[in-house]
Amino acid sequence: MKRFKPKISHLSRRTFLQATAALGGASVLGLRGAYAQEPEKPAEIIVRAWGGSWVDSLKAGVSDSFTKMTGIAVRHDLTEDNEIQPKVWAAVAQKRVPPIHINWDTTTNATKSALRGVTEDLSDLPNLANVTDLAKPAGLEGFPIVNTYGYVYVLAYRPEAFPDGPPKSWKDLLDPKFKGRLAFYNDGIGFHFPAQVAGGGKLEDIPGNMQPAWDFITKMKAQQPLLGEDPDFTTWFQNGEIDAACTISTNAREARKNGVKIEWVVPEEGAKFDTDGLWIPKGLPENELYWAKQYINHALTKEAQQVWLDGLGLPGVVPGLTPPKDLVGDPSYPTTEADFKRLIRISSKIQVENESEWFSKFKAIMQG
């Protein structure tokens, strides 16, 4: 793994004295002083983000403190991750400056961009020395993406709809009383793998034989579930449209914060665990690239991660983070080996290569 290379190639007495003086100055002036010799600062950097509580958390944890530290304003571009992707790809292909400096993206989507060769290498970020293995994108050379946290596609439910206790299995959702009262992502993301187990299949058979998953999803189709995106789940729970959903725990937690009675579990078949990350598109001017890297480096500090991920309720990639009080021991906030054993992780490479086919299969079943 390539690490951050200091600019000083050999250490003379004069250099040592200069460096010591600079370090002393930095400690007095704070990091703002430390950046004094850095490339020209842009007026702002643009970070693509998801809206709602997602961007609020990023702003509180990373963007505001970055601006305070560097004086560079951070603008959050709320274009959907799927929609920014072709724009960035086109900009890089046409050798134009990309429309954003940093993309906050799902690791699967980001891996597509990395495979296409439109991502900058981030291996030289100093704070990568302090992160867990979760930060490293599996199956890719170097760090074209830095994963910043993990998340779980839990089974979220309204307790009133489950008077006999929390659901134990994804199969519990097949109860006829939940007809029209369930929700999944409209491409089935998060549900394919648990469905494979619930349908009697094995995770080792992914992607070769996923018939058990499709059979289980076909049974679920008879329940006439709603299909949507992240914001839909919160809205549907709030409006009493659904009793249960397969969704990222952050959305369920957001609904709970808004006063909706909602709980979540990791069913016995398991739940999908995945990561999101940050990456920088190629084609930025050198100085802007430098500051975009500084932003990501800052996002990997313990202080930034603590605030950012407290907001999202998700486990980060820096050791020693304190879970939010409401998520201590929660299955959606895995911290121990035992927690991770209950979760399903499939490599990004397999997901990227097969995602299109899985989405089509899921859609074909649900639209049929």
Added chain:
Amino acid sequence: MRAARTAYPLKWRIMDALEGVATAVWPARFRHATPYLMLLPAVLLVGLLVLGLIQIADASLRTLDTTTFQFSDDYSIANFRRALTEPLFLVVAQRSLVAALIVTVVTLVFAFPYAYLMVRTRSPGLRKFLLVALFLPFFIGQVVRAYGWLIILGNQGMVNEALGLVGVAPMRLIYNYPAVLFGLVQYMLPFAVLMLAPALTAIPEELEAAAGSLGANWVRTFIHVVLPLARPGFIGAGVVVLTLSLTDFAVPAILGGGSQDFIANAIYDQFFRTSDQGLGAMLALMLVALGSILVGLVFALFGAGTLAMGRSRA
């Protein structure tokens, strides 16, 4: 003697100068080509669209390599084959087509009395009210209107709350096919009324009076005089509603609950969800072809209606 300023005012001088420039740029010997010059903006606009279509056609023949997420250098008909054989695309194509036909018929049925009343009413107040009611939806975007229906028809919406007052349990009124059709009809109504109104205005009132004086009752007058003469309006409105419904994206996405996709939604998925722009481009081309064939059929069978600007076969 100094010439009076009013004899040749500044405005005239400016006009002369402009005319001089125009003559220099576009000499008199080109005058016969002036009408074609007027067509230039339209030609440029259509040309841009054609260029876009050529690019889409090019992309539609390239397949995605999911190990590099680059498109093939070679052309193939793989996307065409997928579009025609994968059940998903056949389902959404059929759903879109059937919905477009149903929405067109229902919209025309609802739009006609509205347009007729708006054109024929003797009350200026009522006409103004109908005009305002017609144009008001244009100030509210399609997405906002669709979300409005979510608020009205949702589980905790106004309709279910009203039903609750008489003891009826909340029922699912949205996120299904009828809800999508309902939303589309509501969206298309103003377009249809706007297309029908000129055709109805063109029918002389005296003809209806003459039919009445010859003994025809209201129904016979309507069937034998008004409807045939309104045909250009029906054709124009029908074509507009049919094509807009066939290609709609927002209403199926919002009111369909994710399970009532139209072709446009499937195209979006390919472009933005699976990154397969080649397949998305192929579906887009097929949608353009389907819409063009339908419009061509209508024109061939019934003429172009009000869209022919008075040259229909009515």
